[in-house]
Amino acid sequence: MRGNRTTGEMIFDWSNVLVMLAICFLTIYPIWYVVVNSFNEGQDAMRGGIYWYPRAFSLDNYVAVFRNGGLMKAMGVTVSKTVIGTALHVLFTAMVAYAVSRKELIGRTLYMYMGTVTLFFGGGLIPYYLLIRDLGLLDSFWVYIIPAMFSFFDLIIFLAFFREIPEGMEEAAKIDGANDLKIFYRIVLPVSMPVVATIALFHGVYQWNDYFTAVIFTNNADLQPIQTFLYRIVALSGSNQIAAAVPENIVRKVTSQSVKLATMVVTTVPIVIAYPFLQKYFVKGFMIGSIKG
Amino acid sequence: MEAQTRAPALSADRPGSRAKARTFMRRLIGQRYLQMMALLGVAWMIVFNYIPMYGIIIAFKDFNIVQSIAAAPWAGFRHFKTFLTDDSLLYVLKNTLGMSMLKLIIGFPLPILFALFLNELRSSRFKKAVQTISYLPHFLSWVILGGILTTWLADVGIVNHLLLALHWIQEPISYLAEPAYFWTIVVSSDIWKELGWSAIIYLAAISSVSPELYEAATIDGASRFQKMFLVTLPMIKGTVTILFILAVSGILNSNFDQVFILKNQLNESASNVIDTYVYQVGIAQGRYSYSTAVGLFKSLIAFILLLTANAVTKKLNNTSLL
Numbered sequence: 001m002r003g004n005r006t007t008g009e010m011i012f013d014w015s016n017v018l019v020m021l022a023i024c025f026l027t028i029y030p031i032w033y034v035v036v037n038s039f040n041e042g043q044d045a046m047r048g049g050i051y052w053y054p055r056a057f058s059l060d061n062y063v064a065v066f067r068n069g070g071l072m073k074a075m076g077v078t079v080s081k082t083v084i085g086t087a088l089h090v091l092f093t094a095m096v097a098y099a100v101s102r103k104e105l106i107g108r109t110l111y112m113y114m115g116t117v118t119l120f121f122g123g124g125l126i127p128y129y130l131l132i133r134d135l136g137l138l139d140s141f142w143v144y145i146i147p148a149m150f151s152f153f154d155l156i157i158f159l160a161f162f163r164e165i166p167e168g169m170e171e172a173a174k175i176d177g178a179n180d181l182k183i184f185y186r187i188v189l190p191v192s193m194p195v196v197a198t199i200a201l202f203h204g205v206y207q208w209n210d211y212f213t214a215v216i217f218t219n220n221a222d223l224q225p226i227q228t229f230l231y232r233i234v235a236l237s238g239s240n241q242i243a244a245a246v247p248e249n250i251v252r253k254v255t256s257q258s259v260k261l262a263t264m265v266v267t268t269v270p271i272v273i274a275y276p277f278l279q280k281y282f283v284k285g286f287m288i289g290s291i292k293g
Numbered sequence: 294m295e296a297q298t299r300a301p302a303l304s305a306d307r308p309g310s311r312a313k314a315r316t317f318m319r320r321l322i323g324q325r326y327l328q329m330m331a332l333l334g335v336a337w338m339i340v341f342n343y344i345p346m347y348g349i350i351i352a353f354k355d356f357n358i359v360q361s362i363a364a365a366p367w368a369g370f371r372h373f374k375t376f377l378t379d380d381s382l383l384y385v386l387k388n389t390l391g392m393s394m395l396k397l398i399i400g401f402p403l404p405i406l407f408a409l410f411l412n413e414l415r416s417s418r419f420k421k422a423v424q425t426i427s428y429l430p431h432f433l434s435w436v437i438l439g440g441i442l443t444t445w446l447a448d449v450g451i452v453n454h455l456l457l458a459l460h461w462i463q464e465p466i467s468y469l470a471e472p473a474y475f476w477t478i479v480v481s482s483d484i485w486k487e488l489g490w491s492a493i494i495y496l497a498a499i500s501s502v503s504p505e506l507y508e509a510a511t512i513d514g515a516s517r518f519q520k521m522f523l524v525t526l527p528m529i530k531g532t533v534t535i536l537f538i539l540a541v542s543g544i545l546n547s548n549f550d551q552v553f554i555l556k557n558q559l560n561e562s563a564s565n566v567i568d569t570y571v572y573q574v575g576i577a578q579g580r581y582s583y584s585t586a587v588g589l590f591k592s593l594i595a596f597i598l599l600l601t602a603n604a605v606t607k608k609l610n611n612t613s614l615l
Contacts (some may be wrong), residue, residue, distance in 0.1 A: 011515050016410055017419070024426045027485070030441050031433075033451060048449040094333030106321055111335055118338055123345025124588035125568075130362075131345050150337045186595045198459050200399070209434035210564070212550060216576060227436045234439045235554050255405070257444070264440045271432050278432065279425060284578035 031268075038062075038265045060253050061262035065121040072221060073262060074229040081144040081225060082207040089203045090196055092149045097158035098184045115152040132217055143217045143227075144207070154199050159193040162188065198284030201274065208271065226267050233260050352586035358579065363581075372586035379569065388476075390550075390568040393544040395480045401540055404488055405533060408495035409521050424496075427489025438482060439554035443469065446478070469555065472563035479551060479564075494536065496530040534606050538613070542599030545591050567591050 023088060037045050037062055040054040051053075100111055123131075137143040165188060173183045189196065199258070211227035218224070233256075301353075321328065347362075353374060354365040376382055407427075414420040430438075445452050446468040453465040500524060510520050547566040556564040565573070566588065575584030595606045607613040 009517060013415060016413055019410065020414065020423045024423055030445065034444060035439055046449060048454045051451070097332050099331035099421040102327055105326060105331060106324065111331055114335060114338055118342040121346060122342065123520065124349050124585060124592065125571055126581050126585040126588065127348025127351065129576060130348055130581065147341055150334060177548065180324070181330065184330070187331060200310060204431055207424050211434065211436050229552060230436045234436060234443055235557065261441060264437055268433060268437055275429065275432065279428070293593050
């Protein structure tokens with residue numbers, strides 16, 4: 001077939017390939033620029049002109065990141081909120097989804113209506129803030145977890161998956177005397193791993209990337225996740241947060257800018273590691289969500 | 294079904310109703326675990342979705358932090374009037390609409406074009422590689438993107454470096470400190486981050502177009518461009534329409550996470566949008582009732598826009614969301 005292509009087609013194909021390569025370059029390069037500058041000595045990088053590889057290679061920026069107590073604490077908060085938040089979100093949302101997936105559930109239609117309304121209407125920022133305050137969640141670690149524990153949108157995705165599970169499996173367990181909660185976590189959950197993974201990865205990314213929850217709901221520096229820590233550096237140029245903690249022996253080589261770049265890289269690495277797994281699942285999750293939602 | 298089972302329990306005078314009520318109770322007890330599982334979710338929604346909806350009434354009250362919502366005195370439409378006559382209204386609305394319109398005009402067609410051209414790639418391996426790379430920025434947080442942008446746009450950053458080297462500018466420019474550049478930065482960084490991701494849904498729609506149509510078009514002597522724009526594009530019209538309706542209804546929604554991180558005191562005149570304004574006067578200044586009114590005003594306009602876009606597209610090409 002290839003031989004049959006006309007000159008016009010050849011030109012089309014090659015220009016298309018070139019445009020796509022350009023898009024790939026434009027996507028990757030801004031990230032690459034940050035990476036190479038983070039591996040360069042801070043003082044030297046101030047002169048600019050580091051485009052493709054570090055000019056004065058140095059790991060000092062990373063040493064400064066890992067020796068910074070506040071930053072490592074923020075990393076700890078992020079890891080805890082991502083792990084705990086994701087586990088609870090998936091378990092809780094899947095549990096509710098399983099209950100409403102069962103046709104005999106009394107009040108099922110009403111529950112579904114109540115959920116659908118939440119997709120279109122909300123209270124807005126201030127009433128939500130007042131609620132969080134009244135619940136005593138200000139300056140609490142649980143503000144990251146409990147308000148994010150459930151999502152009706154994710155419930156719809158779970159629902160679409162649970163409908164496909166053959167009823168015979170549940171019937172057999174029922175005859176053995178298992179209650180519905182047991183059926184859910186012993187039988188339904190283990191066979192639903194693809195959808196569990198999809199939702200877990202999406203929610204994990206949300207938990208990892210969210211910076212605003214901490215900005216609005218906590219003043220406690222010990223509860224600050226890494227993204228909020230970075231936000232304060234980027235938006236409020238709070239570079240003294242960094243400078244204060246740089247070890248004496250490297251203080252002259254690093255700059256707040258170079259440490260900022262290293263922090264950005266450290267913060268992004270877990271996302272890049274998770275990315276191949278994300279890739280595998282998200283198109284599927286996206287499709288179920290878009291058809292049903 | 295449920296209504297029928299439940300109704301007799303209320304009117305106990307009809308014959309057999311007691312037996313029915315008993316069956317209903319037995320059913321309920323039989324599914325107690327299931328009910329418990331569902332009701333935990335319902336309780337969560339009541340607390341985190343419905344209570345804030347009730348909280349909207351403070352837009353019509355003079356709420357202050359020491360009172361309860363119910364005890365606060367009524368204020369009628371005063372807060373709405375204040376906002377509609379406030380000087381900030383004009384520039385906040387201008388910024389919100391300006392950035393959203395640019396995102397709609399430039400950012401909406403680009404993913405469609407990207408998907409169309411991606412679909413024309415002959416090597417499926419290369420296609421997959423381009424897709425993988427183009428999705429990646431979607432998963433970076435806006436904080437990281439803010440960091441990338443401040444690095445690129447810094448006085449010693451790559452943008453100034455290049456423009457100085459090309460003699461396009463004589464002095465380095467602090468782009469994020471100049472209101473004039475703010476919209477461009479927001480719109481282009483948004484496109485950079487979401488181009489690939491937004492194309493997924495179009496690619497999925499394209500993949501379901503029947504290959505026979507292309508064969509027929511080839512026999513009729515259609516060129517590649519004709520196939521793209523006269524076969525593929527019309528076949529995904531429905532998807533495009535629905536996403537367009539959603540985009541129009543979201544026109545007052547600026548991307549809060551994005552604007553909030555790039556906004557500073559120097560660029561405020563171009564960067565303050567409705568959402569950041571609500572945050573600023575509500576949380577920072579504590580004018581709860583007033584900022585709730587502003588938020589409600591925004592939601593109302595958004596809802597009207599949704600209905601309008603829906604009606605217009607329904608008339609034009611018979612596709613609608615609602």
